[in-house]
Amino acid sequence: MPPPDISSVLTFFYHQFLVTPPLPTESCAGKTVAVTGANIGLGKESARHYVRLGTDKVILACRNVEAGREAKDDIEKSEGRAGVCEVWSLDMCDYSSLKMFVDRLKGLERLDIVLLNAGKDTNREPRV
């Protein structure tokens, strides 16, 4: 892989340290939101923010359901809103799990936002 050029490196640092994107503030009252990979990291914090914005139902789609329950407790406690989050099982690498998840979503009365966050940062994985 060729080394990155200096302008991309400067742009990276500029955006990492000097740019703070504004947080969405529009109310999500009445809405249903699903976030994949919501037990940790950006997915968990996004789910927390949706709860903060008043979303009626936030679905935490997690392959580790136990970790999902811990995230639900943590988010609902920090935002002071019990019973908003639901933990649904989803393994994006397992087609039957993915299909079951989508079928379950289809059964919802409404679905306003799906945040497809689950994934992994391949830069953090060891390479062979």
Ligand SMILES: NC(=O)c1ccc[n+]([C@@H]2O[C@H](COP(=O)([O-])OP(=O)(O)OC[C@H]3O[C@@H](n4cnc5c(N)ncnc54)[C@H](OP(=O)(O)O)[C@@H]3O)[C@@H](O)[C@H]2O)c1
């Ligand atoms: N953080 C950054 O600076 C950054 C920068 C650019 C892009 N991104 C992207 O943003 C996303 C989230 O980043 P993050 O830093 O928050 O990552 P993270 O902390 O590693 O969290 C990734 C989430 O995705 C879940 N996940 C991974 N594979 C899955 C699968 N097969 N099925 C279901 N869930 C799965 C993980 O579940 P488990 O806990 O069960 O592993 C975890 O909940 C990733 O796609 C990443 O590539 C992040």
